[in-house]
Amino acid sequence: xxxxxxxxxxxSVQEAETVTLSCTYDTSESDYYLFWYKQPPSRxxxxxxxxxxxxxxxxxxxxxxxxxxxxxxxxxLKISDxxxxxxxxxxxxYRSARGKLIFGQGTELSVKP
Amino acid sequence: xxxxxxxxxxxxxxxxxxxxxRCDPISGHTALYxxxxxxxxxxxxxxxxxxxxxxxxxxxxxxxxxAVRPEGSVSTLKIQRTERGDSAVYLCAxxxxxxxxxxxxxxxxxxxxxx
Numbered sequence: 001x002x003x004x005x006x007x008x009x010x011x012s013v014q015e016a017e018t019v020t021l022s023c024t025y026d027t028s029e030s031d032y033y034l035f036w037y038k039q040p041p042s043r044x045x046x047x048x049x050x051x052x053x054x055x056x057x058x059x060x061x062x063x064x065x066x067x068x069x070x071x072x073x074x075x076x077l078k079i080s081d082x083x084x085x086x087x088x089x090x091x092x093x094y095r096s097a098r099g100k101l102i103f104g105q106g107t108e109l110s111v112k113p
Numbered sequence: 114x115x116x117x118x119x120x121x122x123x124x125x126x127x128x129x130x131x132x133x134x135r136c137d138p139i140s141g142h143t144a145l146y147x148x149x150x151x152x153x154x155x156x157x158x159x160x161x162x163x164x165x166x167x168x169x170x171x172x173x174x175x176x177x178x179x180a181v182r183p184e185g186s187v188s189t190l191k192i193q194r195t196e197r198g199d200s201a202v203y204l205c206a207x208x209x210x211x212x213x214x215x216x217x218x219x220x221x222x223x224x225x226x227x228x
Contacts, residue, residue, distance in 0.1 A: 004155075033213045043202060045156070045219035052214065091155050097213045099169055100146060101206075103155030 002027045004094050006104035013082045014112050020067075021077045021107045023092030033095045034068065034075045039106075040088040048090070051075065079109075087111045115139065117220035119205050125226045126195055134190040134223045138207030145188050146217060147180055148204040156204055162188060163211045195227045 003026045013019035025034070036048040051059045051068050059066050063083075067076045079086055092104040118137040126132050138145050144163055148156035158172040162182045170180075177195075182188040192199055202222040208215040 031213075037219075043204075043222045043224075045204065045206075047216055047218075050216070093155075095213045098211050099161050099213070100158040100172070101148075101156070101217060102158070106153075106155050 002029070002032075002094050002096070002102050004092055004102050004104040006092055006107050008107045009105070010108045010110070012110045012112060013079070015082055015084060017082055018078060018080045019082055019109065021079075021090050021092075021109070023075045023077070023104055025073050025075065025092070025094050027073070027094065029096055031097050034066075035093040035095065035101065036064070036066070036075075036077045037091045037093060037103075038086075038088045039091060045091070049077065082111050084111050084113060117205055117207050117218055119203075119220040119223050121223060122221065123224045123226075125228065127228050128195060128197060130195050130227075132192050132195060132225065134192075134203050134225070136188045136190070136205030136207075136220060138186060138188070138205070139218055140186075142207035142209055142218075143185065144208045144211040144215070144217075145182060146206040146208075147188070147190050148206065150202045150204055150222070152201075159190070159203075161211070168211065192225075195225075197227050200225055200227045 032053045034051045038046045049061045063080045089106045093101040120135045147159040150156040161169040165185045177193045179191045204222045206217040206219045208217045
C-alpha cells in the first residue's frame with residue numbers, strides 16, 4: 001500500500017522569505033501523480049501544484065515549485081516570496097493512475113509579518 | 114463556473130441518529146470522491162464513483178456508511194446509527210474523469226458533530 005509522510009507538523013516563515021515543506025512517499029508503482037494542496041481555515045482544499053512521476057522536470061507555478069526526487073521518493077514544496085495569504089495547512093498527496101488521493105498528515109504554515 | 118458544493122455546511126446530531134450529507138459536483142465531472150478528515154489529520158478516502166457506480170468503496174469504515182449517486186451527478190453519503198467517532202469533516206471532490214492526471218476539485222466540506 002502507498003503511504004505519504006510529512007514530518008513537519010508546523011513551519012514558520014517570515015514574509016517575503018522562502019520556505020520548504022517536506023514530503024516523502026512509499027510506492028511500488030511506476031506510474032503515479034503527486035500533489036500539494038492548501039487548506040485554509042475555510043476548509044476548502046485548493047490545488048497548489050502537481051507533478052507527474054514520468055516527468056523529470058520539476059513543476060513550477062509562479063511562487064511555488066517542487067523538488068521531485070523519484071529515486072529517493074521525495075517531493076518537497078518550495079514557496080518563494082512568502083505572503084500572509086500563504087498561511088494555511090499544506091497537504092502532500094499521492095495518486096495512482098486512477099482513483100483516490102492518499103494524503104499526508106499535513107504541515108501548518110504560519111507567515112510572520 | 115460553479116465549484117463543488119456540499120450541504121449542509123454543518124450538521125449536529127445525536128448518537129444513534131441517521132444523517133445524510135449531499136454533494137453537488139462540478140457539471141460534467143464523471144468522477145466523484147468522498148473523504149473524511151478528522152481534526153488535525155489529512156483527509157482519508159471513503160468511496161469513489163465513476164458515473165453511477167461505486168468504482169472503489171474500500172475506504173468505507175463499516176456497513177453503517179453507504180453512498181449513492183443514482184444519476185451520475187449528485188451524491189449522498191448516508192450514515193446510520195451515528196457514533197461519536199463519526200464526528201469529522203466530510204469532504205467531497207470531483208474530477209472530469211477518473212484518470213490520475215485529472216485534478217480533483219474539492220467542496221468546502223460538511224462538519225458533522227455527533228453528540
